Amino acid sequence: MTISSAIQAAQSGLRITSLKADVVATNVSNSTTAGYVRRSLVVAENVLGGSSAGVKSVGISRAGNEALSAERRSLGSDLSQADLFASTWNTISARVGNTADGSGLFGLFSNFESALSNLAISPESGSDMAATLQAASSLVNEFNALSDFATNLRAETDHEIGIGVDTVNAALKGIEDINGKLARVDRTSGQAAALIDERGRLLDQVSEYLPIQTVPRQSGGIDIVTQEGVYLLQTNAKQIEFTPSTVFGPSQTLAGGGLSGLTVAGIPITPGASSYGAVSSGMFGALFTLRDSDLPAFSDQLDTLAGDLIARLSDDSIDPTKAPGAQGLFVDSDGSGDPGLAGRLALNPAIDPDQGGSMWRLRDGIGAVSEGPSGNATTLQNMLDAITTVRPMNSGGFQGSYSSSELLAQFASTTGQKRISHEAIVSSASSQYTIMAEAEVSETGVNVDQQMQDLLIIEQSYAANARVIEIASNMIDRLMEI
Known part of the structure; x- marks a missing residue:
């Protein structure tokens, strides 16, 4: 992987983690909203010219269960x-x-x-x-x-x-x-x-x-x-x-x-x-x-x-x-x-x-x-x-x-x-009704504790991508000094 592709991949990672954080924030803020169904970001590999170029968002998914x-x-x-x-x-x-x-x-x-x-x-x-x-x-x-x-x-x-x-x-x-x-x-x-x-x-x-x-x-x-x-x-x-x-x-x-x-x-x-x-x-x-x-x-x-x-x-x-x-x-x-x-x-x-x-x-x-x-x-x-x-x-x-x-x-x-x-x-x-409503909420509702755990993972992912960009930047600076 070249330095430029590494930076590109890390930048896409930063964008995705930012979007994920937005989704988590939306979930938490609507945790008590009647009828709100938990969202999650759908992520896929971004391929350009046959080569991997990081990740991209392909949409928002709902945790809805129509049968329930x-x-x-x-x-x-x-x-x-x-x-x-x-x-x-x-x-x-x-x-x-x-x-x-x-x-x-x-x-x-x-x-x-x-x-x-x-x-x-x-x-x-x-x-x-x-x-x-x-x-x-x-x-x-x-x-x-x-x-x-x-x-x-x-x-x-x-x-x-x-x-x-x-x-x-x-x-x-x-x-x-x-x-x-x-x-x-x-x-x-x-x-x-x-x-x-x-x-x-x-x-x-x-x-x-x-x-x-x-x-x-x-x-x-x-x-x-x-x-x-x-x-x-x-x-x-x-x-x-x-x-x-x-x-x-x-x-x-x-x-x-x-x-x-x-x-x-x-x-x-x-x-x-x-x-x-x-x-x-x-x-x-x-x-x-x-x-x-x-x-x-x-x-x-x-x-x-x-x-x-x-x-x-x-x-x-x-x-x-x-x-x-x-x-x-x-x-x-x-x-x-x-x-x-x-x-x-x-x-x-x-x-x-x-x-x-x-x-x-x-x-x-x-x-x-x-x-x-x-x-x-x-x-x-x-x-x-x-x-x-x-x-x-x-x-x-x-x-x-x-x-x-x-x-x-x-x-x-x-x-x-x-x-x-x-x-x-x-x-x-x-x-x-209560039993069925609780079953529906457990599958489609917002668990704030789980969302906070997800936010910690997002934070770690953001830090890791930022670290990649930092290291790549240092490498470029060193090359320029040679």
């Missing part, structure tokens, strides 16, 4: 769905209350039952009568509030679906743009690596809402297809269609046309639909299940509870002053009997002073025209017997025989069990 990333995204879709179910049912369970501490709907009914029992013992007591009326009013208000709560949750899920659709459509358009840029740049460059990282982050956004698969193209781009086989991006991004609703109630359903589903190029992908393209997981899976199944079932159970109270206390044998077939202490405010009964539950105007009624009719009967004997507890005892009697039930998801308090306890227990069930599912899904 795809599996992690699939598990991420499942985790997003499970997490949304768990958080929603935790909210519902907390709002309903439980039997352990006597809170929520069960607690208010217990207060009403206790107040009615006290009044039956001392029917002449004005304070007990007022307490019973107040307890009944609080129970009604809670039924109304829970009905509104369920309706508002449905509205929120529909709104979240709309936000999700906008997010996914924007991400798909972003991936389409990145595909175009990758087709115009050197795919071994640092620019291409940054574009692929950004595309990975957008894929993560899409997979959070629905599970997807990617199909690589020769140009460096990708197509995106749902696990059910519906293309979301095929050269061009396709638009997911959804129309948010402005009205929510028992009559607004997907099947009835009152609520919107999801379509892509005319293909229905709504979770739970009979279409082959129906999405099976992700946040869309949870949101549609909540909006179209879980929350309507919750409202139906509330209506069943309200209807049971009305029916028990409207029995003609309880109050001889009441017109046959008329409603008793609790009434359906519009008398329609349509879904949404819990939201229409009200006190009978005849006993409610706020509606022009008289409180003493609690004791003397709905149809009484004047106060009766203050010590007559017959109607009150009949009412108490009606709510404590065990009756068969096969409606609204309830099967068995219950008293009113047992039915309300079953309702509270059911919501608690759903919360516990979904928490167990999210715990399992989270564990699986």
Whole structure:
């Protein structure tokens, strides 16, 4: 090797070590950046005129592992769905209350039952009568509030679906743009690596809402297809269609046309639909299940509870002053009997002073025209017997025989069990996702300690090349002195 070729080789070594140091610095600075994949410099021998002329850089390589990333995204879709179910049912369970501490709907009914029992013992007591009326009013208000709560949750899920659709459509358009840029740049460059990282982050956004698969193209781009086989991006991004609703109630359903589903190029992908393209997981899976199944079932159970109270206390044998077939202490405010009964539950105007009624009719009967004997507890005892009697039930998801308090306890227990069930599912899904995410990071992420070791090797390589140049320079100086 001549002195000039040695200097040339050493100079190329210095350039390469400088580039390697830049790559290491980039890796370390992005060690905590979500979606960043470790880079490394690809080096090859530089041959000029059939002779070695040092080394050269031939590009930047990414440590990406598409198989691990795809599996992690699939598990991420499942985790997003499970997490949304768990958080929603935790909210519902907390709002309903439980039997352990006597809170929520069960607690208010217990207060009403206790107040009615006290009044039956001392029917002449004005304070007990007022307490019973107040307890009944609080129970009604809670039924109304829970009905509104369920309706508002449905509205929120529909709104979240709309936000999700906008997010996914924007991400798909972003991936389409990145595909175009990758087709115009050197795919071994640092620019291409940054574009692929950004595309990975957008894929993560899409997979959070629905599970997807990617199909690589020769140009460096990708197509995106749902696990059910519906293309979301095929050269061009396709638009997911959804129309948010402005009205929510028992009559607004997907099947009835009152609520919107999801379509892509005319293909229905709504979770739970009979279409082959129906999405099976992700946040869309949870949101549609909540909006179209879980929350309507919750409202139906509330209506069943309200209807049971009305029916028990409207029995003609309880109050001889009441017109046959008329409603008793609790009434359906519009008398329609349509879904949404819990939201229409009200006190009978005849006993409610706020509606022009008289409180003493609690004791003397709905149809009484004047106060009766203050010590007559017959109607009150009949009412108490009606709510404590065990009756068969096969409606609204309830099967068995219950008293009113047992039915309300079953309702509270059911919501608690759903919360516990979904928490167990999210715990399992989270564990699986964590394992896969850690496996991906161990292979594609930045290990700062390892990068520091690499930097030491780079430093030694830089010093060695600099030493070669120094020695060659000394040799040239010596030759010039001869």
